[in-house]
Amino acid sequence: MSDLVRVRFAPSPTGMPHVGNIRTALFNWLFARHHGGSFIVRIEDTDVTRRVEGAVEAILDSLRWLGLDWDEGPEVGGDYGPYLQSQRLEIYRAAAERLVKQGDAYLCYCPLERLEEMRREQVKKKQPPGYDRRCRALTEKERAELEAQGITPVVRFKTPLEGQIRFQDLIRGEVVFEAATIDDFVLLKSDGYPTYHLANVVDDHLMKISHVLRADEWLSSTPRHILLYKALGYEPPEFAHLPMILGSDRSKLSKRHGATSVIEYRDKGYLPEAVVNFLALLGWSLDDKTEIMGRDELVRNFSIERISKTGAIFSQEKLGWMNGVYMRRLSTEELVEQVVPFLDSGLPQTVKRPISRDYVRLIVPLTQERMRILSEVSELADFFFVDELDYRSVDLYLGMGLGADEQRLLEVKPGERYTGPLPYGAEKAPIALRTALEKLQALPSFDAPSLESVLRPLAAELGLKTGELFGLLRVAVTGRTAAPPLFQTMAVLGRERCLRRIGAALARLK
């Protein structure tokens, strides 16, 4: 079947690309690539009112970012174009006309107000909402009268009044619908644009789409499509309805659940490989243990048979973990490349630009295993760049192991001086800093092993635990109680800056 596989991703440009849509794109792409088939992108821009400026670009950017290349579609063209539905209106008009001529569709003159009113009534009476088919059997005379009123009609499909519509879904098996539960849906709107149903069926046929992999929310409109294929004399493609991606409350993933656009994930510093891997595992799995898989591995192993039926909650937590895994796998050079733009945008304005790549190259190994996403780098490493450290003086004692209870008692604001009771051994802090200062001044070479060789013995000399001394110095030198390993950090900062900072810490304690 390999050369027959033609699948498509058909987004509508009504906003930023949703992760659910992109997951659909990914599955289609994986399926196409696995079978050596074609992956086609078609823009379904048939709703003029919902059109959003820049949405098409954002969608294509997302695909490119994730490495989902398309064989036919915008920018690359293809034999079945154009790939923007707004440029194919004549095709849909002709199809609708043909259906009317055949007696499978009819013109409907009902005004919007009537339809709305009718729907309200139906809902009130707990009836299933749907068009009441008033215009289905209009006489020539009635039609002429309505036409004379200058009403632009829509074209509606003449849904069979009885019988069943059944089809085989590749994921769900046989699905059956009663024709009677489907109303006469609109094919062509009064503005001349087709509805999704018409355009989708016509294009999937014309573009020789072999498999339609789309989200579960389309399952209930599939019988309409089957009906249309039949009426138009087309062979329907295979259908596979993908489980949906849900928010934490199990409803359709939306804005209120957090970031829903792939662009946001890119901008927050997720790696495309991680996002692809994570998305692939939302509704698909290889086996009982394999989780980390690159694009090639996914392509090699992907199959519809292993797609699950259940909706999957989008877990921010797990994505974060996975991103960390991919982040730790990068080489220093690769990570430097990725991280520089985030430092550039995330570091305070006072830090002079451009950011030195050579300097970043020294820092990256110290932060690599502490990052989950790229944008965290600025917060994690700002003390490597900033001149003045901003921290609470009490943190110096916290570094020495001041207990949590005592901490709560103190509650010292930034800049304020701590005057409360000192933890055991804390009176040694100024002495420790002063001694360290002297030793470091005299140190011949300011590298990590040398630093360790003088500071570790110093703790014993002062009667402090190593953790207490190192913690104190850590806060003095980085301004925080949690930071990368002390000696390496100091080596990167350099002697001059370390001495200055320890001096500043000393001043705080006086």
Add this chain to the structure above:
RNA sequence: GCCCCCAUCGUCUAGUGGUCUAGGACGUCAGCCUUUCAAGCUGGAAACAGCGAUUCGAAUUCGCUUGGGGGCACCA
């Protein structure tokens, strides 16, 4: 209200009648490592929605119930 879909740890999932006292991963808890934080390692808690039926035997098959989701536009 009607139609359709779904149902294994909190989450993503493995499991296609016996190898399941249900496996892995995230998260969580404990311990180890350790100069802090991470990372890493080890271990723990944690699930077959319920009820019937089929069968020697059911997480796996069938039915019902319950629960959840989706759809019901001149939106896609």
